[in-house]
Amino acid sequence: MDRRQFLRAASCAGFASLAIHTKASSFEVSGEAQNGIIWRADSKKGNVFLTPTVHKLPRHLKVPHQISIALQQSDVIFIEANTDDKALPEDKSSLIYVDTNDSVFENLSPATTQLLKLKLATINIPIEKIIRLKPWVISSILEERELADSGFESLTSVEQLFKEIEKGSGKKVIYLETISQQLRLFDSLPDHIQDAMLQNYLLQKMSSKDTQKVVIRIAQAWEQGNITCVQTQMKKIDVIPANVEETVNRVMLANRNLAFFKQVNEHFDLIPTNFATLAVGFNYYLGDQGLLRLFQDSGYKITSLRISK
Numbered sequence: 077m078d079r080r081q082f083l084r085a086a087s088c089a090g091f092a093s094l095a096i097h098t099k100a101s102s103f104e105v106s107g108e109a110q111n112g113i114i115w116r117a118d119s120k121k122g123n124v125f126l127t128p129t130v131h132k133l134p135r136h137l138k139v140p141h142q143i144s145i146a147l148q149q150s151d152v153i154f155i156e157a158n159t160d161d162k163a164l165p166e167d168k169s170s171l172i173y174v175d176t177n178d179s180v181f182e183n184l185s186p187a188t189t190q191l192l193k194l195k196l197a198t199i200n201i202p203i204e205k206i207i208r209l210k211p212w213v214i215s216s217i218l219e220e221r222e223l224a225d226s227g228f229e230s231l232t233s234v235e236q237l238f239k240e241i242e243k244g245s246g247k248k249v250i251y252l253e254t255i256s257q258q259l260r261l262f263d264s265l266p267d268h269i270q271d272a273m274l275q276n277y278l279l280q281k282m283s284s285k286d287t288q289k290v291v292i293r294i295a296q297a298w299e300q301g302n303i304t305c306v307q308t309q310m311k312k313i314d315v316i317p318a319n320v321e322e323t324v325n326r327v328m329l330a331n332r333n334l335a336f337f338k339q340v341n342e343h344f345d346l347i348p349t350n351f352a353t354l355a356v357g358f359n360y361y362l363g364d365q366g367l368l369r370l371f372q373d374s375g376y377k378i379t380s381l382r383i384s385k
Contacts (some may be wrong), residue, residue, distance in 0.1 A: 095205040101105060113301035114143055115361075115368065117376040122344040123351050124376070124384050125365060128358040129234035130298045130306065132223070132291055137299050139237050142381055148239065149351045152248040154340060155235050156356040161255045171263045172213055178328070179207045184274070191278035199225075211270035212262050215277050226288035238355055250343070252336050252356065265327065269320045270338065276317045287313060298358075306358055337370045 115126040125146035139147075174180055181189050183301065192214070196203055199221060206214050265273075282290070290312050297305035316324050317361070340354055354367070361367045372378050 078216050114146060114381045116379045116381055117150060117371040119376045122349045124261050125353040127353055127355045128361050130294060130358060131233045133295045137295055146353055150249060150353040151349050152352045154252055154354045157253045157255055157258055158251045171259050171352055173208045174210055180209055184271050188271050188275040190273060195278050211274040215274045225284040226286055235355060252339055269323060272317045272320045329360060333360055333367050333370060
């Protein structure tokens, strides 16, 4: 697996799939938050447009007008990570592969092993191609393959659309994480959790046509500003097993939300900023440990903004 394949599979497919699992939020905000796609958080130190993003979009979709206005008004844009980053950690092999002379099957349960072998035979991938890869990498590769089989060989993301809009604008873009940091987070998941997540993916019975329909619905719902529909459709293709959900949400969502929030606030403390945009994955905003709650509890006034066409 070369660097391009690794980055694509790990940062675009696998990492995105983990970032969409939060329980229904008890958090309420003014306005019609459940039908919006952008919120404004106002405080004395600065104002932030909170913009949930989707990591897989058909390339023909455009940034909605209301979000374009927010980007134009912002002095700085915070984006989850730079997917164009080519700098991989020196120990990348230890992130991708199981220990020398081991096979992935030594780290998998019998049930997951059986399901994986059946899946590989069905889609004509030789076992030797994946036998030394870690479970989380295999999940990413299989998801990417599924998307390709669904007719989505070439996808973009909300973050990429934002970067294209801001090219040449002179606005400051701050990346909250590096690709290396994200890969290490993924690799930090214990073996039994990687096993459970791979098994859960393999148990899904969605056809390529079903996957295509869901991805299109997610993209359209994001474009239309329908938060509820985005959440409902995402859960159809990525479901975290209940027995590992708490750990995954803590590592992949709650802890990172605190880090994202801290970086935005520290920027306001150091550099006078009128408006900023925070663009990270969809469900980082939701739930009792989501970004909306963090901003509100820190004294920000949260307002939902309607999408205007």
